[in-house]
Amino acid sequence: MSLxxxxxxxxxxLRQLRHDRRVLVFMLVLPAVAMILFGYSFSxxxxxxxxxxxxxxxxxxxxxxxxxxxxxxxxxxxxxxxxQDPEQxxxxxxxxxxxxxxxxxxxxxxxxFAMGVATSAQGRIDLTLDESDPQIAATVQKxxxxxxxxxxxxxxxxxxxxxxxxVEVRFIDSFAPAIMGLVVALISTVLTLLSIVREKVxxxxxxxxxxPVRRAEFILGYVVAFGAVALVQSLVVLSVGKLVxxxxxxxxxxxxxxxxxxxxxxxxxxxxxxxxxxQTESQAVVFFPLVIVPSVLLSGMMWPIQAIPPLLRPLSYxxxxxxxxxxLRAVMVKGLAPWQEPVGLAGLLGFVVLTIVAxxxxxxxxxxxxx
Amino acid sequence: xxxPCESAFSARDVTKTFGAFRAVDGxxxxxxxxxxxxxxxxxGAGKTTLIRLFCGxxxxxxxxxxxLGHAMPGDRRAVEGRFGYMPQEKAVYRDLSVGENLLFxxxxxxxxxxxxxxxxxxxxxxxxxxxxxxxRADSLSGGERQRLSLACALLHxxxxxxxxxxxxxxxxxxxxxxxxxxHALSKGGxxxxxxxxxxxxxxxxxxxxxxxxxxxIAEGTxxxxxxxxxxxxxxxxxxxxxxxxxxxxxxxGAS
Numbered sequence: 189m190s191l192x193x194x195x196x197x198x199x200x201x202l203r204q205l206r207h208d209r210r211v212l213v214f215m216l217v218l219p220a221v222a223m224i225l226f227g228y229s230f231s232x233x234x235x236x237x238x239x240x241x242x243x244x245x246x247x248x249x250x251x252x253x254x255x256x257x258x259x260x261x262x263x264x265x266x267x268x269x270x271x272q273d274p275e276q277x278x279x280x281x282x283x284x285x286x287x288x289x290x291x292x293x294x295x296x297x298x299x300x301f302a303m304g305v306a307t308s309a310q311g312r313i314d315l316t317l318d319e320s321d322p323q324i325a326a327t328v329q330k331x332x333x334x335x336x337x338x339x340x341x342x343x344x345x346x347x348x349x350x351x352x353x354x355v356e357v358r359f360i361d362s363f364a365p366a367i368m369g370l371v372v373a374l375i376s377t378v379l380t381l382l383s384i385v386r387e388k389v390x391x392x393x394x395x396x397x398x399x400p401v402r403r404a405e406f407i408l409g410y411v412v413a414f415g416a417v418a419l420v421q422s423l424v425v426l427s428v429g430k431l432v433x434x435x436x437x438x439x440x441x442x443x444x445x446x447x448x449x450x451x452x453x454x455x456x457x458x459x460x461x462x463x464x465x466x467q468t469e470s471q472a473v474v475f476f477p478l479v480i481v482p483s484v485l486l487s488g489m490m491w492p493i494q495a496i497p498p499l500l501r502p503l504s505y506x507x508x509x510x511x512x513x514x515x516l517r518a519v520m521v522k523g524l525a526p527w528q529e530p531v532g533l534a535g536l537l538g539f540v541v542l543t544i545v546a547x548x549x550x551x552x553x554x555x556x557x558x559x
Numbered sequence: 560x561x562x563p564c565e566s567a568f569s570a571r572d573v574t575k576t577f578g579a580f581r582a583v584d585g586x587x588x589x590x591x592x593x594x595x596x597x598x599x600x601x602x603g604a605g606k607t608t609l610i611r612l613f614c615g616x617x618x619x620x621x622x623x624x625x626x627l628g629h630a631m632p633g634d635r636r637a638v639e640g641r642f643g644y645m646p647q648e649k650a651v652y653r654d655l656s657v658g659e660n661l662l663f664x665x666x667x668x669x670x671x672x673x674x675x676x677x678x679x680x681x682x683x684x685x686x687x688x689x690x691x692x693x694x695r696a697d698s699l700s701g702g703e704r705q706r707l708s709l710a711c712a713l714l715h716x717x718x719x720x721x722x723x724x725x726x727x728x729x730x731x732x733x734x735x736x737x738x739x740x741x742h743a744l745s746k747g748g749x750x751x752x753x754x755x756x757x758x759x760x761x762x763x764x765x766x767x768x769x770x771x772x773x774x775x776i777a778e779g780t781x782x783x784x785x786x787x788x789x790x791x792x793x794x795x796x797x798x799x800x801x802x803x804x805x806x807x808x809x810x811x812g813a814s
Contacts, residue, residue, distance in 0.1 A: 196666030200655070207654045207695065391650030395711070398614045399667045400639045 193401055197409020219371040219424045234327045234495045239263045240277050240286045244270045247294040256335035262327050274316035278352055285328040288314040312346045319357040320521040324492050361436040364429040365516030366489035368422050369451055369509050376414040376452045377479050380459025385472045403551045410456045418452035419445055439523035450536055451512045457543025464550040483509040511535025567592050567719045567750035568613055573622035575608050582608040584773035595745050597764030598754040605773035606754035610721050614644050627719055640668055642719040643712035649704040653697035657707055661714055668715035682710045702733050722753040738763050758800045769806055777806045
């Protein structure tokens with residue numbers, strides 16, 4: 189293993205990028221355009237949001253409320269005993285909302301109705317929300333309001349919403365991390381794929397294989413080059429996001445960049461893998477939608493995974509961007525460290541290991557002469 | 560540099576099959592150091608596959624190909640850096656400049672920048688590309704790109720060279736220049752194994768292997784091949800193309 193040779197491969201790849209003005213423009217303009225175009229998004233019907241229901245009153249009224257919420261397909265309700273910290277339930281147990289009913293809720297609910305506006309006594313419900321996905325947060329609030337409307341005579345109810353992150357999170361705030369991931373995945377996968385296919389077509393691939401360059405050095409050279417590109421692209425996305433849309437960056441930028449680079453590494457591996465299936469550049473182009481379409485539709489980027497039809501939902505967990513989204517949102521919006529989002533981190537690490545090992549095996553086969 | 564008694568290229572009954580197709584079929588060859596050996600024959604004769612076997616880009620199905628005394632591709636780590644390879648395609652990075660191409664190939668062969676700069680000047684002057692160092696490879700003419708491809712193979716001053724159709728598509732004057740350079744390298748002790756389907760180029764090789772359908776149908780110096788052809792038809796056969804036709808016909812007759 190020679191650092192000099194890794195640097196040589198990386199330097200050469202970067203030089204090639206610099207020479208290709210179309211690619212250069214593509215690399216720098218795409219993140220900005222994507223951010224602006226997709227900045228105004230939409231959502232679908234959301235189902236299966238994990239909600240914890242903590243009933244400190246336990247009366248017929250609160251049970252009716254629970255039954256209404258349970259009947260709502262938007263929620264997957266779990267009844268939990270009192271005394272648990274709502275924030276912990278959100279951050280560590282994977283719930284997206286905690287509805288807590290304090291004791292005496294029922295008596296206050298009816299008392300207020302009986303006494304009219306003259307009393308300040310009012311039934312109160314505490315709602316603690318993970319607002320990193322505003323669409324989910326809005327669905328929870330709307331679902332709870334609908335359930336309270338159906339309770340019949342009584343009320344009104346004071347729903348005390350607690351923002352987990354201290355500020356209101358807008359759609360665009362949770363969308364920016366997804367755009368960062370998408371742009372990096374797209375550019376790293378597509379450019380690695382095209383670059384390796386071009387090496388095969390032009391015969392430089394064979395020339396490199398008979399040189400002292402090792403497979404690992406070759407892949408690492410690409411990783412270093414596209415890691416650097418990913419970093420620049422992330423900066424562009426964040427700058428446009430901050431300057432044009434004023435996006436919320438609640439967490440550590442350094443962690444976010446590290447996660448983006450990790451994703452770029454896996455994407456280089458994926459591009460190398462796909463290059464084994466293409467003999468010409470035009471064949472390689474066919475793979476682009478394969479990368480883009482599932483990423484946009486299934487990763488939870490445009491709408492929460494809970495809004496994806498249940499039949500397709502398992503496919504979401506085969507899309508690398510799903511894990512990148514979870515991780516980057518946790519880091520950027522929730523302000524967590526990467527290991528505090530274990531599913532996202534494990535998914536991304538798995539993607540990196542799987543693609544890099546497979547890419548290395550593919551290149552070994554190529555080095556043996558693509559027999 | 561290869562020792563005086565060491566074969567730069569050797570193979571014993573080497574065969575390479577792709578499915579049922581025998582691309583190289585029981586070929587034996589021995590090329591001593593300093594020699595220019597030409598693999599001559601039509602397209603599909605097995606020349607490129609034989610060169611790829613010596614480079615370690617393919618593994619023999621049977622037999623063994625040895626480069627500078629080492630079995631390929633098994634021992635390829637032992638000889639990497641000691642041989643240069645010029646594929647049939649003009650294998651250079653089209654989107655890099657002439658200088659950047661040489662810089663990359665120099666770097667992966669472990670040369671430092673100073674050494675690369677010195678060799679770049681030398682080799683581009685030799686290839687008459689000295690004024691093209693900043694020009695992108697995709698803006699070069701076909702012949703210029705061919706010369707750049709050869710320069711990339713020669714940059715690290717290898718002991719042995721494997722050149723696959725190095726003169727294809729070149730005009731006669733340029734081809735002559737290439738051959739002058741090959742002879743200069745040979746005089747300097749470098750061994751060259753090259754393929755060509757220009758039968759007239761066989762004359763310029765020290766020895767020639769005439770290939771057809773994966774096999775050697777004749778091997779020897781150009782004079783020996785002419786004499787073999789003359790023996791078959793009972794008259795002198797001065798033209799190498801006729802030599803090939805005579806030897807091919809008699810080979811087909813024999814099989």
